[in-house]
Amino acid sequence: xxxxxxxxxxxxxxxxxxxxxxxxxxxxxxxxxxxxxxxxxxxxxxxxxxxxxxxxxxxxxxxxxxxxxxxxxxxxxxxxxxxxxxxxxxxxxxxxxxxxxxxxxxxxxxxxxxxxxxxxxxxxxxxxxxxxxxxxxxxxxxxxxxxxxxxxxxxxxxxxxxxxxxxxxxxx
Numbered sequence: 001x002x003x004x005x006x007x008x009x010x011x012x013x014x015x016x017x018x019x020x021x022x023x024x025x026x027x028x029x030x031x032x033x034x035x036x037x038x039x040x041x042x043x044x045x046x047x048x049x050x051x052x053x054x055x056x057x058x059x060x061x062x063x064x065x066x067x068x069x070x071x072x073x074x075x076x077x078x079x080x081x082x083x084x085x086x087x088x089x090x091x092x093x094x095x096x097x098x099x100x101x102x103x104x105x106x107x108x109x110x111x112x113x114x115x116x117x118x119x120x121x122x123x124x125x126x127x128x129x130x131x132x133x134x135x136x137x138x139x140x141x142x143x144x145x146x147x148x149x150x151x152x153x154x155x156x157x158x159x160x161x162x163x164x165x166x167x168x169x170x171x172x
Contacts, residue, residue, distance in 0.1 A: 007095060007098075008095075011091060011095075017091075021094065022067075024098055024101070026064060026065070026066070026067045026068075027064040028101045029061075029068065029073065030061065030062050030063055030064040030066070030068075031064060033047075033058075033061050033062050033076055034062040036080055036082075036108065037058075037062075037080075040080075044058040044059055044062070045058075047076065047079055047080070048079075049079075050079035050080070051075045051076045051078065051079025051080075052075060052079070053072065053075055053076070053079075057072060058076065061073075061076055070084070070086055073086075080108070080110065081110025081111045081112055081113070082108055082110065082111065083111075
């Protein structure tokens with residue numbers, strides 16, 4: 001759990017809490033859209049075309065003092081080949097997100113890039129190592145069964161973590 005006591009103290013005031021969450025969400029989304037667009041070397045017109053909105057909508061979306069609707073956020077994300085997730089979370093998760101908000105803005109793969117990579121991994125996992133193959137040989141065939149087992153184990157650990165958070169928050 002985040003222990004930023006100064007922020008926790010400020011968030012104890014309901015008015016401050018509402019304003020802080022609204023402003024950070026607006027500013028973070030606008031900054032993320034602008035950062036991704038510039039990283040891809042796209043103009044606002046290019047993003048508007050890909051998102052099927054006007055350039056003015058893109059301009060307003062990138063303005064950190066204005067909010068945007070979920071519909072517009074979803075359209076812009078889709079224009080990037082990405083997804084938009086509106087999410088209600090406990091404040092501990094929000095504070096963690098607020099502290100990490102600048103991470104991961106620029107190196108987000110598009111849907112097509114992710115699907116292609118997943119298809120390649122799936123195809124590679126279908127080729128089992130030949131009997132007597134070494135780890136180096138196994139790597140050259142692309143077989144990574146143990147890697148998938150490790151990821152599955154990590155996900156199961158994440159489920160336990162979520163169960164613990166849910167229980168601590170009074171969830172059943």
